[in-house]
Amino acid sequence: MYCNRRNPDLAYLHIKPRTSTPGPFMQKRNCKSSSQISIRVILEYTLMFLKSVFSFVCRIWNLILVLAKKNVRKVIAHQTIKYKMIPLSPLTRQRLNQVKKKVLVLDLDETLIHSRHDGVINRMAKPNTTPDFVLKVVIDKHPVRFFVHKRPHVDYFLEVVSQWYELVIYTASMEIYGSAVCDKLDKNKGILKRRYYRQHCKVEMGSFTKDLSTVHTDLSSILIIDNSPGAYKCFPENAIPIKSWFANPFDTALLNLLPMLDSLRFCNDVRSILHRNKVQHMTFQ
Structure with a gap:
């Protein structure tokens, strides 16, 4: 008591809590936690x-x-696709000179090209497919854009058959549209000069039919390639059917026709070869 009274600091030291430094175990535990x-x-x-x-x-x-x-x-x-053009022998050339040059009539839509216009969803074509060219035409005082896709190999096809035949475009589309498409396909080569449009078609039972006799009076020397049998139902013996094309990038239908077209130019009457189509399309007569 005497010491505490005399030196109160000592008393304070006796009651002051004693601090202790962490032991080695606590240090290891803290280091382990921080490392984790x-x-x-x-x-x-x-x-x-x-x-x-x-x-x-x-x-x-x-x-x-x-x-x-x-x-x-x-x-x-x-x-690069090439149809092997074999040089004609003198006898073959003589034979070709003895027959008349044939007229090949070609359809446009779904035969050589496929197109859609503004506001129409093309469910047959794949999305995000870039068109080969875009046409801007005015129909009934309204501007309309057509997005046109060319059938695979159509340029090469036209280049080859234009050497064998006189080419004619016959389409049921309006002239303002069909003429613009033909100009794009022709590319200023002058191979698609003759053109027939909707006004040259006949309307029978709500469908457009094409009169080949107005294109060429000699039906033995004219043939048509069209995806619609109803278009040539009056001339099945002059027709070569072709599958409709919309978007298939692997289509080779035009290339497959080249051997047949190469042979038909040598015959006197194309109907002697194509008459078999008449039986297949009798339902359209």
């Missing part, structure tokens, strides 16, 4: 980084696929 937190943070950041990289790679890959799909049809359509 650091590893967890590193793993989280690494995972986020990998997710970002994966997402970026996926976007780049999708972009490449979209560009590839857009260009695949053009690549296929413009690939």
Whole structure:
């Protein structure tokens, strides 16, 4: 008591709580906890980084696929394809000179090309398909855009058959549209000069039919390629059917016709070969 009264600081020291430094076990535990937190943070950041990289790679890959799909049809359509043109022998050339030059009538829509206009969804064509050319025409004082897709190999087909036949376009479409399409296909070569449009067709039971006799009076020397049997129902012996085309980039229908067309130019009467189509299309008569 005497010491506490005399030196109160000593009494204070006796009641002051004693602090102790953490032992080796506590230090190891704290270090272990901090290291686990650091590893967890590193793993989280690494995972986020990998997710970002994966997402970026996926976007780049999708972009490449979209560009590839857009260009695949053009690549296929413009690939180098040749129909082997064998030089004519003197006898064959003499035979060709003895027969009349034939007239080949060609349809447009779904035969040589396929098109759609503003406001119409083309369910047959694949989405994001780039048209070969766009036409701007005025119909009933309203501007209309047509997005036109060319059938694969149509340019090469026209180039070859124009050497064998006199080409004629006969379409049930309006002249203002059909004429613009023909100009694009002709490319100033002068191979599609003769053209017939909707006003030259006959309307029978709500459908347009094409009168080949107005194109050429000699029916033995004229043939038509059309995807619609109703269009040539009056002339089945002069017709070569072709499958309708909308969007298939691997279509080769035009190329498949070249051997037949190469042979038909040598005959006296095309109906002697094509008369078999009459039985197949009797239902349209």
